[in-house]
Amino acid sequence: MTxxxxxxxxxxxxxxxxxxxxxxxxxVVIPIAALLAGFAVFSLxxxxxxKSPAEFFALVYRAGFGTAFSWENTLSRAAPLLLAALCVAxxxxxxxxxIGGEGAIVLxxxxxxxxxxxxxxxxxxxxxxxxxxxxxxxxxLWIGAVGALRHYRGVNETIASLLMAYIAIALxxxxxxxxxxxxxxxxxxxxxxxxxxxRLGTIxxxxxxxxxAFGVIACVAAWVLIDKTTWGFAARIAGGNVRAAxxxxxxxxxxxxxxxxxxxxxxxxxGFFEVAAVHGxxxxxxxxxxxxxxxxxxxxARHNPLAIIPVAILLxxxxxxxxxxxxRMDLPDATVLVLQGFVFMAILMSETLYGRFKIxxxxxxxxA
Amino acid sequence: xxxxxxxxxxxxxxxxxVAGAATLPNLGYADGHSPLTVGFVYVGPKDDFGYNQAxxxxxxxxxxxxxxxxxxEENVAETIDVQKSMESMINFDDAKLLFPTSFGYFDPHVLxxxxxxxxxxxxxxxxxxxEGMPSNVGSYFGYIGMGQYLNGITAGHATxxxxxxxVAAKPIPQVLLNINSFLLGARQVDxxxxxxxxxxxxxxLAVKEAEATNALADAGCDVITCHVDGPKVxxxxxxxxxxxxxxxxxxQAPLAPEKxxxxxxxxxxxxxxxxxxxxxxxxxxxxxxxxxxxxxxxKMSPLGPAVSDASRAQFEATKAEIMAGGFAAIKxxxxxxxxxxxxxxxxxxxxDDIALESMNYLVExxxxxTS
Numbered sequence: 001m002t003x004x005x006x007x008x009x010x011x012x013x014x015x016x017x018x019x020x021x022x023x024x025x026x027x028v029v030i031p032i033a034a035l036l037a038g039f040a041v042f043s044l045x046x047x048x049x050x051k052s053p054a055e056f057f058a059l060v061y062r063a064g065f066g067t068a069f070s071w072e073n074t075l076s077r078a079a080p081l082l083l084a085a086l087c088v089a090x091x092x093x094x095x096x097x098x099i100g101g102e103g104a105i106v107l108x109x110x111x112x113x114x115x116x117x118x119x120x121x122x123x124x125x126x127x128x129x130x131x132x133x134x135x136x137x138x139x140x141l142w143i144g145a146v147g148a149l150r151h152y153r154g155v156n157e158t159i160a161s162l163l164m165a166y167i168a169i170a171l172x173x174x175x176x177x178x179x180x181x182x183x184x185x186x187x188x189x190x191x192x193x194x195x196x197x198x199r200l201g202t203i204x205x206x207x208x209x210x211x212x213a214f215g216v217i218a219c220v221a222a223w224v225l226i227d228k229t230t231w232g233f234a235a236r237i238a239g240g241n242v243r244a245a246x247x248x249x250x251x252x253x254x255x256x257x258x259x260x261x262x263x264x265x266x267x268x269x270x271g272f273f274e275v276a277a278v279h280g281x282x283x284x285x286x287x288x289x290x291x292x293x294x295x296x297x298x299x300x301a302r303h304n305p306l307a308i309i310p311v312a313i314l315l316x317x318x319x320x321x322x323x324x325x326x327x328r329m330d331l332p333d334a335t336v337l338v339l340q341g342f343v344f345m346a347i348l349m350s351e352t353l354y355g356r357f358k359i360x361x362x363x364x365x366x367x368a
Numbered sequence: 369x370x371x372x373x374x375x376x377x378x379x380x381x382x383x384x385x386v387a388g389a390a391t392l393p394n395l396g397y398a399d400g401h402s403p404l405t406v407g408f409v410y411v412g413p414k415d416d417f418g419y420n421q422a423x424x425x426x427x428x429x430x431x432x433x434x435x436x437x438x439x440x441e442e443n444v445a446e447t448i449d450v451q452k453s454m455e456s457m458i459n460f461d462d463a464k465l466l467f468p469t470s471f472g473y474f475d476p477h478v479l480x481x482x483x484x485x486x487x488x489x490x491x492x493x494x495x496x497x498x499e500g501m502p503s504n505v506g507s508y509f510g511y512i513g514m515g516q517y518l519n520g521i522t523a524g525h526a527t528x529x530x531x532x533x534x535v536a537a538k539p540i541p542q543v544l545l546n547i548n549s550f551l552l553g554a555r556q557v558d559x560x561x562x563x564x565x566x567x568x569x570x571x572x573l574a575v576k577e578a579e580a581t582n583a584l585a586d587a588g589c590d591v592i593t594c595h596v597d598g599p600k601v602x603x604x605x606x607x608x609x610x611x612x613x614x615x616x617x618x619x620q621a622p623l624a625p626e627k628x629x630x631x632x633x634x635x636x637x638x639x640x641x642x643x644x645x646x647x648x649x650x651x652x653x654x655x656x657x658x659x660x661x662x663x664x665x666x667k668m669s670p671l672g673p674a675v676s677d678a679s680r681a682q683f684e685a686t687k688a689e690i691m692a693g694g695f696a697a698i699k700x701x702x703x704x705x706x707x708x709x710x711x712x713x714x715x716x717x718x719x720d721d722i723a724l725e726s727m728n729y730l731v732e733x734x735x736x737x738t739s
Contacts, residue, residue: 062460069459073452173569177538178739186726187494187540188472278448280476285446323441323453324460333443 019362026360034350038343063324064317078316082215083270084294087263092303095239100161101267102291103168104139108268111138113191113282124197139268140261147260190283200277211273222305407457411470416598418617423469426636446472508657510665511719513545515632519614520553522629523591525679533589539738565736585609631669704729
């Protein structure tokens with residue numbers, strides 16, 4: 001394929017467009033191909049079990065995306081995952097692998113629940129913002145501390161965040177079973193139930209809570225931050241080469257603490273929505289693994305906040321279909337986890353493919 | 369991971385299946401005279417030798433009934449997941465009777481889904497339904513503390529060290545009642561016996577359960593029981609340490625045939641089939657149902673080979689007393705293990721006494737603390 005080139009040998013506007021498109025296409029085509037490869041390997045796995053891949057994918061489609069209820073199911077599950085994935089994706093732009101978002105979700109939820117208890121009887125217009133701030137602040141402190149430990153003390157952020165997640169869960173158990181326990185919550189220790197006025201309803205016309213809308217807004221905002229601001233640019237420089245960033249005089253310490261804290265804030269917000277929109281109080285159900293699924297989503301999205309939205313919805317759709325797959329195909333509930341594992345492996349392996357295909361090289365399209 | 373066993377022919381057949389995706393498989397049940405669809409949701413694996421298996425055995429009994437289709441889902445978290453699992457059963461399988469079996473499913477999840485589905489009946493395992501809650505929700509539960517009391521009697525006869533052990537999940541009323549009942553049963557045999565308790569903090573956390581069991585064995589306990597979701601680890605670890613074991617939730621005798629004395633089991637098969645029959649007959653299940661040994665809500669595992677004749681005799685006599693009704697395991701004179709009086713002489717709490725549901729103490733003789 002040849003493109004028209006103007007007489008004076010400067011590339012035309014349309015040639016620049018093709019080049020940019022080729023570069024962007026690589027970031028879309030390779031993950032999708034990897035996803036399909038993951039599905040293919042999983043299909044072999046199903047055939048070895050004597051099950052029909054066609055039936056499996058038909059059920060996944062039907063239960064995850066095939067009906068209005070399926071979409072409500074999928075999007076309800078996606079809501080906390082969007083925010084949890086940001087807790088991984090934001091630090092990742094600085095080259096940090098933070099895998100302990102679960103801790104910020106859990107403690108953010110406790111913070112929101114406790115703030116709600118303190119403000120019992122106050123107007124919702126005051127109480128809800130305070131609950132949000134409490135959740136965000138605790139989440140930011142928790143994961144920001146991981147960034148600070150990394151930058152100032154040289155502690156590995158991956159290990160630190162994971163271990164701190166266990167501490168967070170233990171702390172949450174201590175708080176909801178001890179000082180913050182509602183004495184009336186006999187066999188399911190919880191904080192006191194929230195004032196009905198502090199409960200978040202669903203998005204009008206949909207049986208999906210508001211966490212979804214805020215999760216999508218957060219993803220877009222994070223994308224703007226990273227792609228469209230000097231802060232995001234500085235963070236990407238530091239993530240690419242921290243020495244070069246320091247030589248340039250970029251505030252690497254502030255960037256690391258700031259981005260980890262921001263990631264933690266989003267995870268804390270997820271905890272707020274769990275309490276205000278789902279549970280109505282803080283209890284051990286907050287530790288349900290959203291933080292860990294968020295890791296998978298962020299990696300699948302290659303830490304691009306905009307890509308997190310479709311990836312989170314896809315994985316939530318898999319989880320939404322897990323029940324129907326169990327019921328109709330008599331497959332164990334771990335089946336969907338196996339599928340996620342294959343997809344994750346395929347995506348990780350596809351990382352080596354970037355820059356290998358000439359068709360995606362901008363130069364090829366910038367005919368000289 | 370190797371896929372070598374896959375033959376070329378098998379691969380081609382599978383590929384053909386993929387290609388055949390256009391002709392979608394039949395996703396619905398053949399609908400002749402529309403059987404009643406009953407859904408069961410479990411918080412853990414349904415073969416956990418414990419809480420979930422007990423319910424799954426009940427589901428299996430329902431499955432054998434005429435005119436009933438059973439759908440099941442395991443490992444469903446106490447989050448929005450369970451709300452959507454129940455709605456999925458209602459939407460895709462047309463379930464009309466649901467058994468969301470985990471305690472934590474009730475508030476807020478069952479209470480959120482029930483009003484949206486007024487023609488579906490929700491039956492939840494715990495005594496949480498109260499007047500004013502949706503009328504299509506029901507609670508049922510059994511007085512299984514009495515089973516732990518009977519466990520205690522066999523433990524009291526079996527122990528040589530006069531120390532028995534209890535691996536517990538959380539210090540909540542139901543668990544505390546089981547611990548206290550286990551010790552008080554043993555003290556019917558010998559008032560010198562003490563019971564050491566270790567709380568793991570989680571309903572299902574195998575590593576801590578194994579550590580706790582080993583710690584109890586190290587401390588000299590020679591009969592061990594538990595209240596966690598899946599007693600498998602406790603039973604196997606304890607038997608491996610040459611301790612006797614008493615079961616809980618389901619029958620764990622296959623895990624430790626020589627060391628298993630008896631066990632306090634749920635008897636959901638009878639309860640579930642009678643509830644399903646009520647619905648099939650067009651009747652309405654009561655919103656609040658509870659019962660004990662006499663009502664068939666709980667049962668005891670068959671006594672193991674290590675149970676002595678004296679033990680068997682006292683076990684059977686006490687069981688008969690319980691079956692007769694009005695029996696109080698928690699009775700005066702009784703103090704808690706910090707010296708506060710729980711019951712004066714002549715005072716007692718029968719199994720259905722509401723005071724037991726807010727239990728917050730460990731009785732004298734239990735080594736451990738509720739906080």
